[in-house]
Amino acid sequence: MVISDVPLELMNVDGVIIDDHEDYAIERGKADRPREARTRRNLGVGMARRRQSRSLRQARTLLDLASFVLPRKITDETIGDAVEAIEKAAKEGVHPWKLQAKALICVFWAAVFTLREVGKPAALLAAIWRLLSGSLW
Amino acid sequence: MTTKTQRKRRDPVSIRTTLLQALTGGPAYGLELVDRVKERTGGRMVVGQGTLYPTLWDLEEEGLVASYETEPLPERGGRPRKYYELTANGLREAREERVLGRLLFGVREAVQ
Numbered sequence: 193m194v195i196s197d198v199p200l201e202l203m204n205v206d207g208v209i210i211d212d213h214e215d216y217a218i219e220r221g222k223a224d225r226p227r228e229a230r231t232r233r234n235l236g237v238g239m240a241r242r243r244q245s246r247s248l249r250q251a252r253t254l255l256d257l258a259s260f261v262l263p264r265k266i267t268d269e270t271i272g273d274a275v276e277a278i279e280k281a282a283k284e285g286v287h288p289w290k291l292q293a294k295a296l297i298c299v300f301w302a303a304v305f306t307l308r309e310v311g312k313p314a315a316l317l318a319a320i321w322r323l324l325s326g327s328l329w
Numbered sequence: 330m331t332t333k334t335q336r337k338r339r340d341p342v343s344i345r346t347t348l349l350q351a352l353t354g355g356p357a358y359g360l361e362l363v364d365r366v367k368e369r370t371g372g373r374m375v376v377g378q379g380t381l382y383p384t385l386w387d388l389e390e391e392g393l394v395a396s397y398e399t400e401p402l403p404e405r406g407g408r409p410r411k412y413y414e415l416t417a418n419g420l421r422e423a424r425e426e427r428v429l430g431r432l433l434f435g436v437r438e439a440v441q
Contacts, residue, residue, distance in 0.1 A: 256406065268398075270382055272408035273360040279404060301378050308383065 247288035251278050251295035258299040266305045274298035344380050349423040356414035385413055393419035
């Protein structure tokens with residue numbers, strides 16, 4: 193059965209079949225039009241993909257925001273690697289919440305590394321201060 | 330009193346040793362190093378980003394590794410990759426640690 197044979201009442205406005213009767217499941221490539229008829233199961237797959245792409249977008253936005261705030265020296269490396277890892281994970285079909293978790297963990301570590309970098313000159317100043325105050329007293 | 334670096338050095342398979350050994354396979358960037366360690370240890374050792382970057386930066390400060398950046402890449406959101414490679418000192422230290430590890434602890438090469 194091709195998509196043009198499916199009664200209109202069984203499709204939504206986008207032409208997607210909303211009835212899950214197996215008769216309307218058309219194999220890819222067999223339909224006379226490129227739009228693929230979908231069973232309810234296929235709709236679920238589509239929703240999961242949409243959810244994953246939304247998570248990927250959110251994760252990337254979070255990482256972009258972090259690289260806007262944190263020093264470039266750190267973000268180029270840590271956030272760049274995280275973006276690459278998240279893209280790779282998304283292609284492998286990793287669960288959407290894991291993509292967001294990876295982004296959050298990366299932002300956390302980037303912030304910790306920033307504090308570490310900021311702390312270095314502070315520790316140096318403190319050491320100089322201790323040295324000076326020691327020699328004065 | 331032992332310093333943090335000395336404590337790290339006593340551990341036969343510290344993150345520092347692991348990264349030095351992994352870098353003997355050629356230059357690599359952070360993510361690639363994580364994959365390399367995971368692959369070569371059969372998943373027994375996983376390097377987290379919380380320890381990876383500070384260790385690499387420390388090694389660079391000590392002159393054991395050198396780094397260079399590539400052109401910005403679209404798959405990284407326009408950020409460059411930072412590759413690390415062993416310096417002559419780093420290569421010497423990596424070899425020494427491998428030999429010491431074998432001699433003192435009988436450790437088979439965790440990271441070949």
